[in-house]
Amino acid sequence: MNPALMTRGKVLITGRHGFTGHYVARALSAAGWQVWSMSNHAPADPDPHDRVADLTDAAAVAAAIADIRPDAVVHLAAIAFVAHGSADDFYRVNLMGTRNLLEALVHEGCGAQGVVLASSANIYGNTRISPIPETAQPAPANDYAVSKLAMEHVAELFAGKLPLVIARPFNYTGVGQASKFLVPKIVAGFRERAPRLELGNLDVARDFSDVRDVAQVYRALLESEDARGETVNICSGHATSLQEIVGLCRKLSGHDLEIVVNPDFVRDDEIKVLKGDPTRMTALTPGLTRHGFKDTLRWMLEA
Secondary structure, X not given: OOHHHHOOOEEEEEOOOOHHHHHHHHHHHHOOOEEEEEEOOOOOOOOOOEEEOOOOOHHHHHHHHHHHOOOEEEEOOOOOOOOOOOHHHHHHHHHHHHHHHHHHHHHHOOOOOOEEEEOOHHHHOOOOOOOEOOOOOOOOOOXXXXXXXXXXXXXXXXXXXXXXXXXXXXXXXXXXOOOOOHHHHHHHHHXXXXXXXXXXXXXXXXXXXXXXXXXXXXXXXXXXXXXXXXXXXXXXXXXXXXXXXXXXXXXXXXXXXXXXEOHHHOOOOOOOEEOEOOHHHHHHOOOOOOOOHHHHHHHHHHO
């Protein structure tokens, strides 16, 4: 057995088989954690540390926690696509699903080494503050953001019972992210040498990070005793517009294509600029290296 594995306990990752979960599992495993997962359906490549439990089924979640008995948790599972069709799903999964998980952890006496909950920078809405600190007044502009803010409030009910960390990731991307998200869609258009690409508002700007960096931040927050009880932005501190991303992809790929703005892709509740303040994150996770966004796009184009 790897000696490092004897120094860490069991970590449960909900959403382990999703885009972010793959990278977080890799980062935690490399750091010596024994990675377990809980998903609402059996993964295509299951292993003995996978358990099936729908977050919205409190009894199933409780049974899974009693079985795994995790020392730590990184809770990533959520309905995360803002344009998802059902508002009910946001609240059933993101809010009540998280409550079911926290209740089960407390009941079983699990999670003593840390519980990191993935919220979202979308809770800040169209704030005029830039960069946005964790102290900014929330102003959620869609059901996804409201469900995540409500999740944070529910988590406060367990603050004295669990070593909680609330993470508010801004936008991030990388190899393996679904093409329904904007950056993978743009990258795929250039990688496949498409003649044209339909997008929404090109003037929106986002604070983009590399998913590999985000995974390391989750690991570091889980392992940091100083992070317990904190709410932490995960961000780069730089905002890049979709127009700039298109320009970078043109240069990196050597391909040009026609960009068509499709009104159907422009949301009424669109957040124009979202840029985070990484000061608290940097202080709590010292020494982590970061990929430049151009390097992230190159990685995605070459994958």
